[in-house]
Amino acid sequence: MKKRTKQFFLYHHRIGLGYILLGLIFVALLTFLPTISPNGLTESEMNSAIAASELETNFMQTGNIIDLPYHTLQKASLHFFGLSLWSIKLPSIIIAVFAAFFIILLLNRWFKNDVAVIASILTTLSTAFLFLAGNGTPIIMYVFWLALILWLGSKIVGNDHVHPLLVITLFLSLALSAYTPHLFYVTIAIAIAGITHPHLRFGLKQLNLGQLILCFSIFFLTISPLVVGCFVKSDNIRQLLFMPDFSIGGFVQNISNAFAPFFSFSLVYNSVYLAPLFGLATVVIVIIGILASVGKMFTSRNTVVSLLVIYAIIISGLNGNVAISIIIPIAVMTAAGIESIINKWYSLFPENPYAHLLGLIPLITVIGMITISSQTHYVFGYHYAPRVVDNFNDDLVIISNHISTDTPIVVTDETQNANFYRLLSKYNDYKIISAVDKDTTEYAAFRPTKADNFTLKEIITSPKSRNSDRLYIYSKDTE
Numbered sequence: 001m002k003k004r005t006k007q008f009f010l011y012h013h014r015i016g017l018g019y020i021l022l023g024l025i026f027v028a029l030l031t032f033l034p035t036i037s038p039n040g041l042t043e044s045e046m047n048s049a050i051a052a053s054e055l056e057t058n059f060m061q062t063g064n065i066i067d068l069p070y071h072t073l074q075k076a077s078l079h080f081f082g083l084s085l086w087s088i089k090l091p092s093i094i095i096a097v098f099a100a101f102f103i104i105l106l107l108n109r110w111f112k113n114d115v116a117v118i119a120s121i122l123t124t125l126s127t128a129f130l131f132l133a134g135n136g137t138p139i140i141m142y143v144f145w146l147a148l149i150l151w152l153g154s155k156i157v158g159n160d161h162v163h164p165l166l167v168i169t170l171f172l173s174l175a176l177s178a179y180t181p182h183l184f185y186v187t188i189a190i191a192i193a194g195i196t197h198p199h200l201r202f203g204l205k206q207l208n209l210g211q212l213i214l215c216f217s218i219f220f221l222t223i224s225p226l227v228v229g230c231f232v233k234s235d236n237i238r239q240l241l242f243m244p245d246f247s248i249g250g251f252v253q254n255i256s257n258a259f260a261p262f263f264s265f266s267l268v269y270n271s272v273y274l275a276p277l278f279g280l281a282t283v284v285i286v287i288i289g290i291l292a293s294v295g296k297m298f299t300s301r302n303t304v305v306s307l308l309v310i311y312a313i314i315i316s317g318l319n320g321n322v323a324i325s326i327i328i329p330i331a332v333m334t335a336a337g338i339e340s341i342i343n344k345w346y347s348l349f350p351e352n353p354y355a356h357l358l359g360l361i362p363l364i365t366v367i368g369m370i371t372i373s374s375q376t377h378y379v380f381g382y383h384y385a386p387r388v389v390d391n392f393n394d395d396l397v398i399i400s401n402h403i404s405t406d407t408p409i410v411v412t413d414e415t416q417n418a419n420f421y422r423l424l425s426k427y428n429d430y431k432i433i434s435a436v437d438k439d440t441t442e443y444a445a446f447r448p449t450k451a452d453n454f455t456l457k458e459i460i461t462s463p464k465s466r467n468s469d470r471l472y473i474y475s476k477d478t479e
Helices: 014-035 043-053 068-081 085-110 113-124 127-133 140-156 164-177 184-196 198-205 209-232 235-241 248-259 280-296 300-316 320-348 353-384 395-402 418-427
Strands: 442-445 454-461 469-476
Touching: 014 085, 014 113, 014 127, 014 353, 043 068, 043 085, 043 418, 068 085, 068 140, 068 418, 085 113, 085 127, 085 140, 085 320, 113 320, 113 353, 127 140, 127 320, 127 353, 140 164, 140 184, 140 300, 140 320, 164 184, 164 209, 184 235, 184 300, 209 235, 248 300, 248 320, 280 300, 280 320, 280 353, 300 320, 320 353, 395 469, 442 454
Parallel strands: none
Antiparallel strands: 442 469, 454 469
């Protein structure tokens, strides 16, 4: 009976087909969703684009080394594709693809294939992950580095034949992750574990002296610009490890603010995050996973998850962006919940393969409903939740659609986000002026102006209901 069941093509190839379908959907969503929802840029994305554009080859002299790997990629994107929504978000899209890949690999290390593919779908197509993929800031690096480091660790720990390339990649990843604020604590934790944990010490002992010297050389060489940058610009140390004006009250408030939108099912917060980032159905599966893992708390998997949760909670008090790293524990506990549900169903019909197959149908239906619900929530929520929408600026889209490069744009020091709009001159050949001169016949401004011999010709508005007047077009009076 089992043999006949496995002859079904879809059943036999369900894992491969599941990953192919997930990959196609994920790439398709990342290709067009960031330009649809949210249709705009946050202030953090604008600042990230400014930081990337100002990145120079002599960064060790200037000390601009915070989030250096991400900003290097973003600078290349701006250079080749100009200043646009898509070019600003492209680095996050690329990194999100790799982050999703390493999450899938990690789940496959800890769970069976059928469980891993379902958990991967719920994680990578969730509102939280899609937001990260479409947000043009280095925040995606928290998920990427943690997923990569955990997967490499899972390949090394307990493996009697560790490939040297895996260890070299781990050392390189730890060094590069230190450029992301507050991830250096993860490097310190792993270094301590490497000294104290017998399995990790055993993995290192498998490397010969030359390989160890190579690993540590790569680590220190990669991290050297960070060290130099901290000496040149001492404020980097505060950004990488601490928080400005530390206080217990501010620390606790930061934690509360960081996690408030994640599981809020009734309130919409004034935040770039669309609450809830994790739907009620996903939370229920996570709770099932937690309950199923209670009796296995001291396994390596659950120990790592527990430490990640503690890290995300404590460090979010220093930097609210770290809270998003909770995605990794959520993915693992989602897989644990799915595993518990499947095992429970299989235990009811241990010798009936048809029951096993039929049991997957309602589970797949529920997963499909959760996924579609997440997509709907993501697309429409960022258009119709005013407290969230107000955090996104669609001026770049408006300028691209309505202003030609022949029309100067007035940008003064008093203009909000002035440094960002000046990038239009650097990357998109727009003429950015600080004042109207005698040769100007038409110009655009972000606020009503009073220029002699000019008349308001048009007001370009945003689809948003609030602050909808965005650009004022003036033309010179004809004599």
